Amino acid sequence: GAVVSQHPSRVICKSGTSVKIECRSLDFQATTMFWYRQFPKQSLMLMATSNEGSKATYEQGVEKDKFLINHASLTLSTLTVTSAHPEDSSFYICSAMTDQETQYFGPGTRLLVL
Amino acid sequence: KQEVTQIPAALSVPEGENLVLNCSFTDSAIYNLQWFRQDPGKGLTSLLLIQSSQREQTSGRLNASLDKSSGRSTLYIAASQPGDSATYLCAVPTGGGNKLTFGTGTQLKVEL
Numbered sequence: 740g741a742v743v744s745q746h747p748s749r750v751i752c753k754s755g756t757s758v759k760i761e762c763r764s765l766d767f768q769a770t771t772m773f774w775y776r777q778f779p780k781q782s783l784m785l786m787a788t789s790n791e792g793s794k795a796t797y798e799q800g801v802e803k804d805k806f807l808i809n810h811a812s813l814t815l816s817t818l819t820v821t822s823a824h825p826e827d828s829s830f831y832i833c834s835a836m837t838d839q840e841t842q843y844f845g846p847g848t849r850l851l852v853l
Numbered sequence: 854k855q856e857v858t859q860i861p862a863a864l865s866v867p868e869g870e871n872l873v874l875n876c877s878f879t880d881s882a883i884y885n886l887q888w889f890r891q892d893p894g895k896g897l898t899s900l901l902l903i904q905s906s907q908r909e910q911t912s913g914r915l916n917a918s919l920d921k922s923s924g925r926s927t928l929y930i931a932a933s934q935p936g937d938s939a940t941y942l943c944a945v946p947t948g949g950g951n952k953l954t955f956g957t958g959t960q961l962k963v964e965l
Contacts, residue, residue: 743896745896771951773952773953775955780960781957781958782942782955782956782957782958783897783942783953783955784955785952785953785954788952830894832896832897834897836951840951842951842953843899844889844896844897844898844899845896846895846896847894847895847896849894
């Protein structure tokens, strides 16, 4: 149990376009999901906390208008990178938190912006 | 601000060796610490979670210890195998909530 999926696993897009990444909890409901970014050979950095039915909470330095988060259901959160640029190329990982406050992580999405 | 550091950043050992990975954190007001494994290009797998009231946790060949007062945790891997090759990350909750601050990671390679 406690499986989290992400889609797509890899995406290549042109500079200036928008990309949507989905995070789903497959066998449990998650009122809270987290979005992380990981640059090559670096650790995970929390970007934002996604709360079902309310606005996301962004970490300092993360542009909320650039990284749009929607948590419309208890099993799905989406991260949209708007007007993507090459510096947005990164590995994006989500986690979903159970009622027991345990986080389960998705397999990640690798974004490459050309 | 909580800062989490892991030493060494990279480690290469022959198969069969016992090894220790280190994690240190600056703010000792944590209620647990978690160790994760990350394979290249993949997500995270939780290995062990130690509550602040515990001193250690064991799972198979893995043993994690926690010393809150000194701001340190160690992950001990016994009889290492090539399949243990991965990046190991420690993480602590931040700000009294469920947000995690991750360490800088140790990239482990176990060679035949």
